[in-house]
Amino acid sequence: MSDTIPPTRERIIAAAGKLFHSEGIRAVSVDAVAEKAGVTKRTLYYHFRSKDDLIAAYLEARDQPNLALFQRWFAETDGDAAAKVEGIFRNLARSASHPKWKGCGFLRTSVELINLPGHPAILAGRAHKKRIEDWLCSIFEEEGAVKEPRQLARQVILLLDGAFAVVLLHRDPSYMEAAGDAAARLIRTSLPKRDAPDVGRACTALDP
Structure with a gap:
């Protein structure tokens, strides 16, 4: 027992x-x-030690499971990298259709702690979002992105997190699907054709 x-x-x-x-x-x-x-x-x-540490631990516990879920959705979707990324958005749209769905816990926490940029939970959320970005960047680098793969990863992140906010506001999962379509189109214009030479650049961070 x-x-x-x-x-x-x-x-x-x-x-x-x-x-x-x-x-x-x-x-x-x-x-x-x-x-x-x-x-x-x-x-x-x-x-x-404090409620602040507990909040940070709560987000840290969601880090790897959330990333693993995105990676599973990506792997289970058929097609090229664009279709696979769109699959992530499509699965999120299905999740958002549940009446108890409340969006991204990392983003909601950052809003509640907006005046505390150094809060451990904010740092945990920032680290999680960076890990998602790094993972996408590595995918685009492997695909031989014509444009800077880091820039492409950040553009997809903006579509993803923007969709979280808009879907939560309107309670309409179709906004997530629309963001997924935009992400797929963006990726396809940035990746070379399969028979084109690999001219991708290293997945390095952009200058601030």
């Missing part, structure tokens, strides 16, 4: 994630998280 019970830290993060997702990080108290996790407040503070 005990083997099925998650470790205390994981249980606290899971409880916080459910509450933060449904109510927002500012509306949820440490007491509420402790109660939902079935621990005392003292135990919670043993694992997390």
Whole structure:
């Protein structure tokens, strides 16, 4: 029986994630998280120095699963790189059709902490978005992007995160599909034909 019970830290993060997702990080108290996790407040503070650290841990726990989900959707979609990236948007549109969908947790958190740019949760969100960008950049580099692959990755990220915001505002998943179509068109104009020589540039960061 005990083997099925998650470790205390994981249980606290899971409880916080459910509450933060449904109510927002500012509306949820440490007491509420402790109660939902079935621990005392003292135990919670043993694992997390502050609510700020807990918020950051909640986002960090979503990092690899979110990236893995995008990678799975990409791999499961047939076609070229453009079609595969569009598949990510299409799957997100399906997710957005669920009545309890609330968009991107990383972006929602950044809005709630807009006046705290150095907050550990903001840093965690920034790192996650950068990992998605790096992954896309590596794909475009492998495909031999004619244009700078980093620039192309950032353009797709802008379409992706812009779609998160607009779909959340209108509650209309078709905006996500429209963004996916735009991303696919953009990628196809940037990638060489299959029989063209590889003239892609290294996946290096752009100058600020």
